[in-house]
Amino acid sequence: MKKRRESDLVRQRVSARRSLNLAQSPRPYCHEKTGASLKRAFGRTILPAPVSLSFFDEAYDPFATFLKKLSAAASTGRVLIDMQPVKSVKTAALLVLYATIERLQSTCQDKLIIKTTCCSSKEVSMVFRTYGIWNLTSESRTRPAAGFPNSLSICTMSNEAHRRKDQTELRKVLKYTQKAILQSDMDEGGLLAYNAITESISNVWQHAYDDSFFSTPVPDAHKNWWIIVQHVGDQFFIAVYDMGAGIPATISKKPWAAAIIESISAIFDVKVISSPDAKSIKAAIDYGKSRFKLDNRGKGLTEAKDFVQRNPEGSLLIYSGLGHYEYKTQGDDESLETLSSPFLGTLIQWNLMLEKKDEAENHD
Template sequence: MIIKVPEVLDLVDHRANTLEVAAACRSNCMIHKKRTLLDFSATKTISSAAVLFLVAEIDRCRKVSGIAMLTGTFPRDKRLNRQMRDSGFYDALGVKCDIPQRERIYPVEYIKVRSGTAADGRLAVELRQALLGPHEEQLAKDKRGSFFRGITEAMTNVAQHAYPDDWDNGPIKVIKKGWWMLGHINKLSKQLKIMIVDQGIGIPRSLPRTHKDVIPALLAMLKLENSDGAMIHAAMELGRSRLEQSHRGKGLNDLKQIIDLCQEGTLRILSKKGEYLYRVRGGQCLPTIVSGHQDSLNGTLVEWSIPLDAILPFLLINEVGNEEK
């Protein structure tokens, strides 16, 4: 079976097309048991979030159904070819890229997709080293572990909440407690972006299992009707209000707090049919956007972005004494 991949893949303006590619992979490999080829010959653009989302789906299909069940072709666009190489897309597909590794014209420095079933502190260290490079020795000792604690907490949240033991996903098998993560630095826009995705039940379904009693009060406080987007917002508010001290979004709130401290950044969460967007610009917190979609992501994707110019002063030790900037 040949899947003609569209010209553009992303989870904003081309969400439906991107989800359709993933659904076709699942259906072909897991239900119909047909070998599948992803044809990227017409593809020109894939957003980082779409890269991670599709790599997770490809990885699941190949691990569950067999590595011979799914592979792909090279895109004609050289820029996209380099992106797929550097992000780990080709590794997931089992395709060997013929572009020399030393050729790095693409302006995004990737931490290749990593996956696991438990929190992995090594990934946090690798992200930190890639971010700071030669400046890492200036990093305040107490922030070596604390800065990326939100990332490891996000992994822990997946293991604890995304894959309940009584969950029946039908013929579509899952990688139990599986998460996939991608990080990169865009040298042109000077942005750090970290993303994590799982293929679990999603925040709108997991939250009522653990906080059923407080959800009506939370939604009333937020002045929101019950929806997938509203449930994500409610999860982010747990622990910030007097209603509850423990909450599913602990790691996500750590990432949100760093945005507040740096006074710049974006946190976007997609889960099932819901979307949550938190933004700070120039020290001003913009209105939180809660929205919904007709199609379901079938899991949760978290995208955290922050300008390097905002985060490096926050991380590095002040040259005068040992106080942090």
């Protein structure tokens, strides 16, 4: 047996003292501690996901911070997103996360730049399976197989496909959308859905990635936009997202913008005067029906609003820059808000409640 030295006894006493102090005054673990470095495993930076993947209300800041950390971590190497903390997922936030991962894969030229851990929530796991997150991260084989039936994965539309007039992804979205809406009592719903989605995408193609809004032109490989559709029960959601210049930036160069924004400032509460980006979004919507309109362009957001106005419980959400716009058919209510941090690109989301035709007839 090896003879113990005096130094061994000293180390033992120090270790025992530290253990006793820690037991008496435990230090809480906090991965968000200022200045704390992220942990690493298997050559990857571990990034904990927020409890709620959402940018509605109080969830906006944690989710926005998470996306910034994800991009920063990916710029220095591969990343492992810890999905264990996630308890809930919103459709639009999932779309933005998907787009962010796909953009990082393209920017870093590494399809394996982002990996994830398994989700602790079965429902969250089903959402990830259904909408293609694990297919995107090449983890589909090692993840639970269950997903929501009769659903469509997130669709990516590229600039290259648009130039080739390849509308395969768009047709899938429109077919799914029209099938859901035409089964409801929403008159002309299928046509309105087609107009709203195609006009929104047309606006992306014309404006979102215009080189004049960027100090360095956006590479063609990064000029993408993403669509997600979800029909569960009587609830239906559509969201279109791009990572372009954003509505406030693109509308600022329009000769008619100043007059419409001025009229909006006169109508809305004084407290939104500090929200120029939100007013810019509303101006873009109002332009389609205003006396300032001189051509047949810029109908996209007007069509988007027309779509939800035909639904008694519909809403339209738009995020861009520092602006958040929301319209609800109930009460014909519009609200403009200022975000705490800039939203990259533009997200347009329609929320509808669809009632089946036979059920609507029974209520009459």
